[in-house]
Amino acid sequence: MLTERELRLKSAQYRKTLLRLIKACGSGHIGGDLSCLDIINVLYNRILRVTPESFKSPDRDYYIQSKGHCAEALFVVLAERGFFPEKDLETLNRYGSHYIGHPTRDVYGVEQNTGALGHGLAVAVGIALAGKIDRKDYRVFTLLGDGELAEGSNWEAAMMAAHYRLDNLVAIVDRNGLQITGSTEDVCQLAPLDEKFEAFGFAVQRCNGNDIGELVRTFDAIPFRPGKPTLVLAKTRKGKGVSFMENVAKWHHGVPNDDEFSRAIGELEAAEAALA
Amino acid sequence: MELALANLETFATTLLELARQDSDLLVVTSDSRGSAKLAPFAKAAPGQIVEVGIAEQNLVGVAAGLAAAGKNVFAVSPACFLTARSLEQIKNDLCYSDRPVTAVGISAGVSYGALGTTHHSLHDYAVLRAIHNIVIVAPADNFETRAAVQAAARSTKPVYLRFGKKRMPHLPRVESSFELGRASLIREGTDLSFLACGETVAPAYEAAELLAKEGIQCRVLSLHTLKPLDQAAIRNAATETGGVITVEEHSVNGGLGEACAAFLLQEAFIPGSK
Numbered sequence: 001m002l003t004e005r006e007l008r009l010k011s012a013q014y015r016k017t018l019l020r021l022i023k024a025c026g027s028g029h030i031g032g033d034l035s036c037l038d039i040i041n042v043l044y045n046r047i048l049r050v051t052p053e054s055f056k057s058p059d060r061d062y063y064i065q066s067k068g069h070c071a072e073a074l075f076v077v078l079a080e081r082g083f084f085p086e087k088d089l090e091t092l093n094r095y096g097s098h099y100i101g102h103p104t105r106d107v108y109g110v111e112q113n114t115g116a117l118g119h120g121l122a123v124a125v126g127i128a129l130a131g132k133i134d135r136k137d138y139r140v141f142t143l144l145g146d147g148e149l150a151e152g153s154n155w156e157a158a159m160m161a162a163h164y165r166l167d168n169l170v171a172i173v174d175r176n177g178l179q180i181t182g183s184t185e186d187v188c189q190l191a192p193l194d195e196k197f198e199a200f201g202f203a204v205q206r207c208n209g210n211d212i213g214e215l216v217r218t219f220d221a222i223p224f225r226p227g228k229p230t231l232v233l234a235k236t237r238k239g240k241g242v243s244f245m246e247n248v249a250k251w252h253h254g255v256p257n258d259d260e261f262s263r264a265i266g267e268l269e270a271a272e273a274a275l276a
Numbered sequence: 277m278e279l280a281l282a283n284l285e286t287f288a289t290t291l292l293e294l295a296r297q298d299s300d301l302l303v304v305t306s307d308s309r310g311s312a313k314l315a316p317f318a319k320a321a322p323g324q325i326v327e328v329g330i331a332e333q334n335l336v337g338v339a340a341g342l343a344a345a346g347k348n349v350f351a352v353s354p355a356c357f358l359t360a361r362s363l364e365q366i367k368n369d370l371c372y373s374d375r376p377v378t379a380v381g382i383s384a385g386v387s388y389g390a391l392g393t394t395h396h397s398l399h400d401y402a403v404l405r406a407i408h409n410i411v412i413v414a415p416a417d418n419f420e421t422r423a424a425v426q427a428a429a430r431s432t433k434p435v436y437l438r439f440g441k442k443r444m445p446h447l448p449r450v451e452s453s454f455e456l457g458r459a460s461l462i463r464e465g466t467d468l469s470f471l472a473c474g475e476t477v478a479p480a481y482e483a484a485e486l487l488a489k490e491g492i493q494c495r496v497l498s499l500h501t502l503k504p505l506d507q508a509a510i511r512n513a514a515t516e517t518g519g520v521i522t523v524e525e526h527s528v529n530g531g532l533g534e535a536c537a538a539f540l541l542q543e544a545f546i547p548g549s550k
Binding site for chain 2: 058062104105111112113114115116118119121122123124125126127128129130131133134152153156157159160163
């Protein structure tokens with residue numbers, strides 16, 4: 001099991017790989033990728049009981065990325081974990097490639113095709129319910145964007161998760177507070193998300209979703225309440241790790257120019273060096 | 277003609293038989309078990325029915341998740357809601373993600389009658405025909421229903437099964453076999469062909485019997501599978517009888533008639549030519 005320091009180092013390396021990938025292929029949801037990368041890192045390197053070898057096992061843990069537009073962050077982690085060669089990602093977004101702007105099951109390691117928002121939680125509820133019916137001990141994790149919580153389908157699924165007492169279900173909200181138009185609270189207020197999910201029957205904990213230690217401790221405490229589905233409200237910064245991208249809505253989707261790219265890589269290398 | 281059961285009743289009894297043989301078979305309903313004739317199923321196999329409440333988007337999303345975990349899922353809801361409100365879940369969670377769920381649209385077409393447009397589904401063939409990776413089936417009678425439910429349970433692709441509410445007669449059959457994607461020949465004829473699907477096959481057959489008294493011999497085909505379309509049967513009906521009349525309980529836009537017309541146009545068929 002990786003130590004927290006090793007996980008931090010991984011995050012710095014993943015961020016560099018991600019930047020290079022998006023720069024090379026010329027597109028990507030860079031802001032959201034950077035906000036949720038630490039969460040995906042901790043899940044795949046510490047929490048999820050799934051490896052390339054066990055990916056087809058009926059007893060594996062499941063990860064459904066409902067915020068499918070941050071596929072690049074998932075692909076970077078899956079490649080490094082050995083689900084497919086990192087070199088394959090050179091074809092990202094090219095005609096004929098399986099590596100497109102949203103996760104698809106054509107990519108080894110991806111559980112469900114996502115991209116349209118508000119779909120992941122219901123699918124995760126179905127998998128978790130099957131686990132309860134079959135008395136399996138796998139867990140189902142799903143990563144939701146905060147902006148996508150405006151989709152009503154999430155709340156249908158949330159209600160059902162509590163009704164069936166799915167304490168093998170873990171929903172994580174990447175609460176970066178920004179969507180393409182601007183602040184989530186200006187577009188259509190989401191707060192108070194913790195109270196809303198509690199009212200829907202979830203056991204909720206907040207954490208800093210860009211703090212490896214807090215993520216580890218929060219995930220280690222799951223389920224927060226037996227008999228209740230789990231909601232981790234992970235406060236993050238969109239664009240995390242690159243100073244000029246942090247908390248700036250225009251980096252929802254975009255590619256750094258050469259100068260921006262050099263500065264970003266420089267900042268990430270400095271962060272990596274500080275950890276080494 | 278003497279009426280037998282509504283196809284929906286045959287669906288429910290067939291499903292219970294299948295559930296007894298396959299403990300992984302699950303039925304998911306959206307407060308729809310009563311109208312789907314599934315109350316006896318729920319009583320006999322309470323561990324194999326999942327209720328989601330009045331939440332059709334969730335119905336299909338959850339069905340996809342259950343299938344992802346290895347369950348053989350039938351998701352049942354009125355066709356009007358299932359194929360409109362949860363169309364995106366059908367498209368992405370079932371078809372694009374390749375989950376072999378059977379989506380069962382009940383009380384389809386104008387079955388709900390005076391309840392009005394909110395409850396009619398005259399769009400379902402059209403919207404689903406445009407979606408990749410789904411089999412669309414509207415069985416004509418109890419025999420086709422039973423065979424279609426069995427075939428759907430074995431299918432490795434998503435299936436849409438469409439049922440009305442009316443009691444149906446047992447239709448005569450020239451061949452007793454049933455295969456998804458292959459039209460069933462109900463009546464042989466040389467002068468004209470009726471191509472029908474679902475509950476409209478029976479009146480098409482009755483019309484053919486009336487025309488026979490006038491000396492006009494009509495072929496009647498049950499095109500129970502709208503997708504994939506049995507092109508050979510349509511081509512043969514047109515070229516061997518010189519003309520086709522399509523009959524369906526659906527909008528003229530995007531349904532069986534348009535599918536047959538488009539195919540025969542591509543075949544450069546000229547009506548009246550044999």
